[in-house]
Amino acid sequence: MDPAFVSLAEVARQLAAKVVSPVDLTQLMLDRAAALQPRLNPFITLTPEAALEAARQAEREIVSGHYRGPLHGVPICLKDIVDTRGVRTTCGSKILADNVPTRDATVTERLVDAGAISIGKNNCSEFALGPTNENYHYGPARNPWDTERVSGGSSGGSAVAVAAGLAYAAIGTDTGGSIRIPASLCGLVGMKATYGRVSRAGVFPCSWTFDIIGPLTRTVEDAAIVLQAIAGYDRRDPASAGRPVPDFRADLERGVTGLRIGVPSNYFFDGLHPEVEAAARTAIEQLRQLGAAVEDLTLPHVELARDAHTTILLAEAANAHLTWLQTRPEDYCPDVRGRLETGALRLAVDLIQAQRVRALFQAEVAEAMARCDLLVTPGTPYPATPIGDSDKPINAIVGNVIFAMPRMTSVFSVTGLPAMTIPNGFTQSGLPIGLQLVGRAFDESTVLRAAHAYERAAGWYQRHPEVTDGFSDGATRLGRSKGV
Amino acid sequence: MTSDLTPGERRDVMRQLWRAAGLQEDEQRLDLQTGAFDGIIGIADRLRAADVDEYEPAPVFRPLEVY
Numbered sequence A: 001m002d003p004a005f006v007s008l009a010e011v012a013r014q015l016a017a018k019v020v021s022p023v024d025l026t027q028l029m030l031d032r033a034a035a036l037q038p039r040l041n042p043f044i045t046l047t048p049e050a051a052l053e054a055a056r057q058a059e060r061e062i063v064s065g066h067y068r069g070p071l072h073g074v075p076i077c078l079k080d081i082v083d084t085r086g087v088r089t090t091c092g093s094k095i096l097a098d099n100v101p102t103r104d105a106t107v108t109e110r111l112v113d114a115g116a117i118s119i120g121k122n123n124c125s126e127f128a129l130g131p132t133n134e135n136y137h138y139g140p141a142r143n144p145w146d147t148e149r150v151s152g153g154s155s156g157g158s159a160v161a162v163a164a165g166l167a168y169a170a171i172g173t174d175t176g177g178s179i180r181i182p183a184s185l186c187g188l189v190g191m192k193a194t195y196g197r198v199s200r201a202g203v204f205p206c207s208w209t210f211d212i213i214g215p216l217t218r219t220v221e222d223a224a225i226v227l228q229a230i231a232g233y234d235r236r237d238p239a240s241a242g243r244p245v246p247d248f249r250a251d252l253e254r255g256v257t258g259l260r261i262g263v264p265s266n267y268f269f270d271g272l273h274p275e276v277e278a279a280a281r282t283a284i285e286q287l288r289q290l291g292a293a294v295e296d297l298t299l300p301h302v303e304l305a306r307d308a309h310t311t312i313l314l315a316e317a318a319n320a321h322l323t324w325l326q327t328r329p330e331d332y333c334p335d336v337r338g339r340l341e342t343g344a345l346r347l348a349v350d351l352i353q354a355q356r357v358r359a360l361f362q363a364e365v366a367e368a369m370a371r372c373d374l375l376v377t378p379g380t381p382y383p384a385t386p387i388g389d390s391d392k393p394i395n396a397i398v399g400n401v402i403f404a405m406p407r408m409t410s411v412f413s414v415t416g417l418p419a420m421t422i423p424n425g426f427t428q429s430g431l432p433i434g435l436q437l438v439g440r441a442f443d444e445s446t447v448l449r450a451a452h453a454y455e456r457a458a459g460w461y462q463r464h465p466e467v468t469d470g471f472s473d474g475a476t477r478l479g480r481s482k483g484v
Numbered sequence B: 001m002t003s004d005l006t007p008g009e010r011r012d013v014m015r016q017l018w019r020a021a022g023l024q025e026d027e028q029r030l031d032l033q034t035g036a037f038d039g040i041i042g043i044a045d046r047l048r049a050a051d052v053d054e055y056e057p058a059p060v061f062r063p064l065e066v067y
Helices: A008-016 A022-040 A048-063 A106-113 A156-163 A180-186 A220-230 A274-289 A302-327 A334-344 A348-371 A410-415 A444-458 A473-480 B007-020 B027-035 B037-048
Strands: A043-046 A075-079 A117-122 A170-174 A189-192 A212-217 A260-264 A293-297 A374-378 A393-395 A419-426 A432-439
Touching (some): A008 A220, A022 A043, A022 A048, A022 A117, A043 A156, A106 A117, A106 A220, A117 A156, A156 A170, A170 A189, A180 A432, A189 A444, A260 A348, A274 A293, A274 A374, A274 A432, A293 A348, A302 A334, A302 A348, A302 A410, A334 B027, A348 A374, A348 B037, A374 A444, A410 A432, A419 A444, B007 B027, B007 B037
Parallel strands (some): A075 A117, A075 A170, A260 A293
Antiparallel strands (some): A170 A212, A189 A212, A374 A432
């Protein structure tokens, strides 16, 4: 197998066994990233010197017997909204184009402590506001399955880097689907843990009460490895949960026998691309055949939850940006500026009403989850759309692209529950399709367990985009490093 | 807000909100947001019609057993 597309878990085993060198692995990723940047645009900043220095340190530690764990020596990347000390963090904006943080985000600190090697900062929607990653200032992050199509957003660059084999994992942020949407559109695993599970400290706020940081990876086990490193209480984050962090890989092989899976029959199957709907229904049947008990249910207030999400997100984002919106509005790209203005014009009574609807929907989903271990829905209503089509209507039910893409994911941001999307096949034209699994609060383990079972049965994770031409020296390079 | 305002009244409402939010005067931007008026009040009207008597605002998701 092309070493660039080996799973994080497998490359970790090779690193621990000293079969491959962190330095060679990092150089391979840097070479690929530099070569594919013009085609795919997944990075705003690459940090080759710092990455190689960190890789050399990791190599010294591993060789001397100081192995830190499965991220030690593994090249990763971070969405450019996550603070990195001494490395510019633009948030995909002109306003922060020269922003160089003096302190790492907590997530960055934890990844560094785990020995991960950051090779750079990923392209994203400006200030994480937008589901397509068509960045006005830095250009679109292009989908490696079809470079004329969007990668999804807002963590699009993170998804592109992992899908194209430029890193073994990436960090994204999710406010209404910004991890799960690009994961779906790029054929990846994307995980939003329970709100409060992962510290937001040092990550520019999009919406304080929805934001969560999480991994984009090529396999479910890889997501569990990254989540393990970044989860846990942090006093720098006032919303951080003081809940013990379980071993997220412990239950991966338990299968789905005995699990009760609820399938919301209203809203989530309306207005879908036919191949997305067919793939979701096939996956649900496959989960049943694997041993899960599947039942249909309804979530009567889900449309209102969507309205509540829109209202709360835009009001909180407008508050976070109000000073810049007042003093330098022309520095925002037009669509982001429009969304922030819309948020600034909402009335306080409507924000409070939206928060009450959030409570209503949380109770409704909690009632459903009392009968089910998981909910399953499609990941997005449509596969990746052409770049430049964001304002075009898809159909009367799901609306235009910007509004349609978060349709499946944003309502579960309202609940704060853990949710992840996993690969669920491809359209006839070769575009990835995603499947979403939602679990109970702080029960990421069951979500990961079911996702892993489906992933292994379906096998979609084994397909990768054709971006490997010109990189045949990867195996040779890694072969040289045997016995480091 | 109400959905039966005339186009001129909508623009006046938006102008007042615009000023109250401290945004820079910009007729083109005001035009765009006035165009979005129906969407804004549509969402607000749907939310206001919800029966939420039993629910206090949930500013954030916090399971009580955790915090």
